[in-house]
Amino acid sequence: MPEASTRPIVVVDDVHQSFGEVEVLKGVSFTVAKGGVVCIIGPSGSGKSTLLRCINGLVPIQRGSIRVASFDVHALRTDKEKIALRKEVSMVFQQYNLFPHKTALQNVMMAPIHVLREKPDEVRARAIALLTKVGLAAKQDAYPGELSGGQQQRVAIARSLAMRPEVMLFDEVTAALDPETVKEVLNTIRGLAQEGMTCILVTHEMRFAREIADEVHFTDGGRIVESAPPAELFDHPKVDRTRAFLSQVL
């Protein structure tokens, strides 16, 4: 793995976020170095998905700041500014969320053509290369409904990569998959991390987190309860709540 440089590309500082009355994030802070891999673990409902969506500018925050590359995410107001951010940060979802009326190849090609306004010929070549990279060159003309969950998720990863993002966000991308297909998706992510892609992963795959992460954050109730390198957090958790959670999932 290439040495992660020290300059943080993502800086999340004291982020508060609420849906109406309910405060979902209650002051979350962490940083990710360029090329770094950070895993976020924690019980369901602790605000992990919301945190990723804040970083992607999909939901506004009420307090604190988020900086990604050169963007102050919390200050983006117009759609145009948000679109500029989303060229740098790409998100992969638990339910794949492919466009069901487009083939695998079209799914990968759409955003570069319509958002980046690149030439279709060039995009096509790149999209085929990306599908090859995730092992799905043979499936380029299949519709999402004709693909297995693991295959759909790999197309979704290729679709995100086609935007040439600086940062990739993964939200429990293996949680909806059969155990056999989890591995093919994790291998794809591992490959990306090894190439130096900055990744923030929300995951329940503790063994994978231990293997791949530079740092693991354990969240509960809208706060980061404990942060440490994986070996330390998994083997010697300092906080009781972390220990209790880990004893349940390991």
Add this chain to the structure above:
Amino acid sequence: MQFVWNWFRWLYGATGINLTVFYDPFDRARFASGFVMTVELSAVCILLSVVIGVLGAWIQGSRLRVARTVVYWYIQAFRNTPPLVQLYFFYFGLGSLLKGVGGSGPIVSNVTWAIVSLSFFAGAFNVEIFRSGIEAVPRTTIEAAESLGFSRLQTYLRIVFPLAFRISLPALNNNLVNLVKTTTLAYAIAVPEMLYVSSQVWSDELNVPEMMNVLLVCYFLLVGVLVYVMHRWERAIRVPGFGI
């Protein structure tokens, strides 16, 4: 062709079944023009009602509250009143108001009023049909498009609308079939469509039972063609594995 016409003349002589719309050139011409009028009325109203449906559904999803309210009351008004009353309202209500302003003859013809009235009638249902189609598109699919940097308009045009349209097609088919059948109401304001010209024919020729059968068969064929075309279209744009 002449052979066919002669056969119908022979049929009348032999059996008393009097289908003047086939063997009598004058009746044939007026029935044909009525048939064409029904087809034109249907085609124009289908087109306009679909446009109204798409625009209305789009406005209902917009952030403009006033516009949403207007569309809401439009739908309520047109879904909860009889289409014949709507037609009378446009023709006699609005129509005479406009006439008062314009002076002599009517500014808007009865055909135009029929088109306006029927399009708004079917359009109100189409708004609801498209709206529920749009609501059936998963929120997460839209979020994925947003996260890829699609603008609101791009997301609507490239993702939401194509999916919503496919979801809406079966219900849309039903409503459009209904619309074609409802064009007969234009009879009430003397639009020379198929039912109206038929009534002229049977008044002159006293062949009511025959004309009723001709009408049934003609509408059956007309609706049959529409249903066939829509089904072919439905099949053509169907997406493998998209469970609708």
